[in-house]
Amino acid sequence: MPEKTQPKVTKQVKVIKANEIDPRFKYEVSKVPGAKKIMICFQCGTCTADCPIARFSDSYRPRKLMRMTQLGLKDRVLSSDNIWLCAACFTCVDHCPQDVEISSVLRALRNMAVKEGVMPVVFRDLSSNILKTGYAYVIPALRLRKREEQGLPPLPKASLESIAKLSEVTGFSELVKKKKEESE
Amino acid sequence: MTSYAIFLGCTIPARQPNYELSARKALAKLGIELIDLANMTCCAPPPIQSINLEASLAIAAYNICLAEEADLNLITLCTGCFESLSIANTMLKADKQLKAKINRILSQAGKEFLGSKEVKHYLQVVTDDVGLERLKQNVSKPLTNLKVAAFYGCHALRPSELLKFDDPERPQIFESLIETLGAKNVEYRNKLKCCGGLLRGYSDDLALNMAREKLVNTTKAGADCIATLCPFCFVALDIGQMQVKLKFNEIYDMPVLHYSELLALALGIDPEELALKTHKIKVDKVLNKII
Numbered sequence: 066m067p068e069k070t071q072p073k074v075t076k077q078v079k080v081i082k083a084n085e086i087d088p089r090f091k092y093e094v095s096k097v098p099g100a101k102k103i104m105i106c107f108q109c110g111t112c113t114a115d116c117p118i119a120r121f122s123d124s125y126r127p128r129k130l131m132r133m134t135q136l137g138l139k140d141r142v143l144s145s146d147n148i149w150l151c152a153a154c155f156t157c158v159d160h161c162p163q164d165v166e167i168s169s170v171l172r173a174l175r176n177m178a179v180k181e182g183v184m185p186v187v188f189r190d191l192s193s194n195i196l197k198t199g200y201a202y203v204i205p206a207l208r209l210r211k212r213e214e215q216g217l218p219p220l221p222k223a224s225l226e227s228i229a230k231l232s233e234v235t236g237f238s239e240l241v242k243k244k245k246e247e248s249e
Numbered sequence: 250m251t252s253y254a255i256f257l258g259c260t261i262p263a264r265q266p267n268y269e270l271s272a273r274k275a276l277a278k279l280g281i282e283l284i285d286l287a288n289m290t291c292c293a294p295p296p297i298q299s300i301n302l303e304a305s306l307a308i309a310a311y312n313i314c315l316a317e318e319a320d321l322n323l324i325t326l327c328t329g330c331f332e333s334l335s336i337a338n339t340m341l342k343a344d345k346q347l348k349a350k351i352n353r354i355l356s357q358a359g360k361e362f363l364g365s366k367e368v369k370h371y372l373q374v375v376t377d378d379v380g381l382e383r384l385k386q387n388v389s390k391p392l393t394n395l396k397v398a399a400f401y402g403c404h405a406l407r408p409s410e411l412l413k414f415d416d417p418e419r420p421q422i423f424e425s426l427i428e429t430l431g432a433k434n435v436e437y438r439n440k441l442k443c444c445g446g447l448l449r450g451y452s453d454d455l456a457l458n459m460a461r462e463k464l465v466n467t468t469k470a471g472a473d474c475i476a477t478l479c480p481f482c483f484v485a486l487d488i489g490q491m492q493v494k495l496k497f498n499e500i501y502d503m504p505v506l507h508y509s510e511l512l513a514l515a516l517g518i519d520p521e522e523l524a525l526k527t528h529k530i531k532v533d534k535v536l537n538k539i540i
Contacts, residue, residue: 098302098340098347117443121458150452153295154443155407159417166408175299184300187450191296195308199290200259201297208263215266215524217273220257224288227311227358234357237304 081138090137097176099169106131112157112167118150125150127157127167134170143178149185179240192241196232199223251378253324253369254316255283256334258292260480261327265507267527268480271518272326272371272509278516279379279387283324286315292325292333295447306347307354309337313368314360322367324374326509328479331370332404332412338368339411370405370414372478372508376422381429389517391431392539397511398435398472399423400463400486402479403443417441426508427476430515437470439463444489446481457496460489464501474504474535476511483507487529504532514539 094100112127113119119126125147133142142148148171157167178184184192191201198204200223209220232238261268276283289312291297293305313334316323325331341348342364352361369377375384401423409417418441424434445459463486467475477483487505494500505528513523520540525532 098344117445117459118448118455121455122452149299150448150455152403152443152445152447153298154403155409156403156443158408158410168408172295172298172302176302179300185451188296188300192300195291195293195297200263201291201294202259202263204259204263208266211266212262215270216522217266217269218285220262221285221287221289223290224358227288227360228290228308230357231307231311231354232304234354235301235304235307237301240301 081136085140086137087139088137090139091135094134094170094173094177097169097173099166100173102163102165103131103134103170105163106135106161106165106167107163108132109162111160111162115156115160117154117156118152122150127151127171130171130174131165131167134174142174143181144183148174148178149188182243184240189241192237195228196238196241199225199228250280250282251374252282252284252321253374254286254319254321256289256292256312256323256325256330256368258325258327258330258480260329260484265480265483265527266524268326268483268507268509271507271513271523274518274522275509275513275516276371276374278518279375279384281324281374281378284319284321286319286321288315292327292330293337294329294333298333303351303354305333306337306340307351309333310341310351310355310362311358311360313338313366314355314362316366317363322369324369324371326371326480328370328402328404329481331368334368336408336411338364338366339413370478372405372422372426373414375426375512381425384426384429388430388515390515390539392511392515393431395432395511395535395538396435396471396473397427397432398437398467398470398475399427399440399508400444400467400475400477400482401441402446402477402482405478406441423476423478423508427511430511432511435467435470435472437472438466440466444482444485446479446485449481449485453492456485457489457492460485461493461497461499464490464493464499464503468501468503472503473538474506474532476506476508478508490530502530502534504528504530504535506532506535
């Protein structure tokens with residue numbers, strides 16, 4: 066059973082000002098593969114009710130993030146830590162009665178946040194690992210040496226050259242490097 | 250003999266020789282040939298998709314191109330790799346515009362995605378290519394008396410529209426494969442909910458709460474062990490038990506085994522050959538019950 070957390074004292078809610086709203090935001094989001102149906106979310110809350118993270122989190126509510134996106138609260142959404150709390154289990158996508166791919170919308174929002182310069186450390190580390198070694202998790206040299214004595218075939222080398230090219234042309238390497246320089 | 254290009258990914262070669270050894274040995278015994286292709290890179294898992302979807306699709310598709318060139322379908326062990334490669338394969342096959350866009354990127358690396366191959370998880374290969382009947386005939390050490398709690402994890406089943414693995418609400422493939430080995434499948438509460446594995450490193454508290462719930466519920470159900478498919482679920486539940494002990498002062502001592510390990514043991518492969526010492530939670534209880 067999930068532990069019940071004590072209800073928190075509600076913080077004073079910041080008033081939404083009209084100039085905070087970007088009416089084009091929802092259209093921008095809807096162009097991303099998987100995020101097309103953001104506009105038809107009717108706020109039933111099935112995503113949040115069925116979300117395995119929301120059960121344990123005080124702040125992660127996918128329904129709220131969908132509504133904020135529809136309303137054009139771009140800055141608030143993209144700077145929110147909550148968009149990074151989705152574990153991509155896709156339960157919400159399977160359960161949404163409107164076929165909104167909530168998890169894919171959140172992925173689109175994270176992609177946009179990265180362009181705005183937001184990238185949590187662990188995500189940056191995994192991304193730089195790919196550029197350096199071809200894999201998101203570094204395979205230790207010791208493990209590579211041990212393979213033979215364990216009866217495993219040698220591990221073929223990843224094509225770093227191809228990764229470099231694909232990362233260059235998609236802007237992936239620039240996004241990762243840029244953020245790294247800023248944080249150093 | 251059916252041949253597949255094996256896609257290993259990173260986590261299995263980096264830290265789980267127990268998974269790779271058991272899968273390679275068991276599949277060989279069942280007549281499935283695994284071919285290691287040169288140049289395979291990262292599958293571009295969800296954390297990378299979070300950074301840049303286009304780059305992730307291109308990197309995933311690059312691997313599929315290698316399999317297409319070798320005229321082989323892909324087989325994965327890790328369900329994370331299965332998800333990343335499958336969604337790229339399905340999305341690009343279904344969306345001509347997206348495919349053209351990704352192919353423009355891939356041309357920089359001298360590749361073209363054709364959409365001529367399938368990405369399969371090894372459970373599908375065992376079910377479809379070997380079949381439960383033939384698997385049963387090959388079981389020389391049935392896992393009688395062993396109560397197994399199947400844990401699918403998320404990325405075998407969802408997004409179900411793109412993966413088409415099994416009914417995401419009432420999946421059966423894993424349970425059937427467990428029972429074919431002679432073991433008893435144990436049902437438990439919230440079986441299909443995420444283990445929190447992907448939140449490790451970003452929100453450790455949330456991740457640990459989620460993993461702990463699996464340990465509580467499988468223990469209550471009287472399981473002898475949890476069976477996993479995904480190396481991240483394995484980490485969350487196996488190493489996770491050490492962290493649960495530190496944070497909650499609770500000891501579950503619940504062995505976690507990949508299905509491939511149960512399969513290898515049931516096929517009569519010597520436990521000594523399976524690097525079972527990789528497990529943080531000792532599997533002796535399981536071995537004692539079946540040998």
